[in-house]
Amino acid sequence: MIDTKNKNQTVQIVGFKLNSEEYALEIENVQEIIKKIKTTRVPRSKEYINGVVNLRGIVIPIINLKYRFNMSNQDYDDNLRIIILKVNGISAGIMVDSVSEVIEVKEELILPNPKQTNAEISVDYLNGVCKVDEERLMTLLNIEKVLEIKKHDNYIK
Numbered sequence: 001m002i003d004t005k006n007k008n009q010t011v012q013i014v015g016f017k018l019n020s021e022e023y024a025l026e027i028e029n030v031q032e033i034i035k036k037i038k039t040t041r042v043p044r045s046k047e048y049i050n051g052v053v054n055l056r057g058i059v060i061p062i063i064n065l066k067y068r069f070n071m072s073n074q075d076y077d078d079n080l081r082i083i084i085l086k087v088n089g090i091s092a093g094i095m096v097d098s099v100s101e102v103i104e105v106k107e108e109l110i111l112p113n114p115k116q117t118n119a120e121i122s123v124d125y126l127n128g129v130c131k132v133d134e135e136r137l138m139t140l141l142n143i144e145k146v147l148e149i150k151k152h153d154n155y156i157k
Contacts, residue, residue: 013025013138024138048065069125109131
């Protein structure tokens with residue numbers, strides 16, 4: 001989690017795209033990035049859970065972020081990547097259109113969330129906006145909220 005008190009520190013983030021919009025998340029939660037693999041659908045799971053995969057003996061749920069954020073459903077292409085995350089001891093994967101880069105951002109360049117937006121994503125799922133350069137911003141996700149991981153219960157809703 002970002003410490004907003006120390007503005008001189010830097011944070012490493014992984015940038016990715018969803019429907020041509022740029023997003024990011026803190027690299028500390030990222031285990032690896034893989035190409036699309038076949039998922040097994042789980043009956044009665046939420047619509048945004050694409051299925052599960054067995055990755056080196058660990059069953060991991062894969063979340064389709066476009067469904068999670070109620071975004072227009074542009075199809076994924078060959079650039080699709082799955083970002084495998086580990087948050088509070090829970091592993092999960094998120095499907096993204098592409099992964100663009102890993103960059104280091106000064107905490108002073110992470111701006112607070114706007115109070116209201118017309119965006120497709122609720123501000124509850126955001127940790128702020130990263131100013132990458134003069135004309136480029138990346139929306140920083142609050143991955144715990146996105147995955148609905150509860151700190152005390154250690155499960156995905």
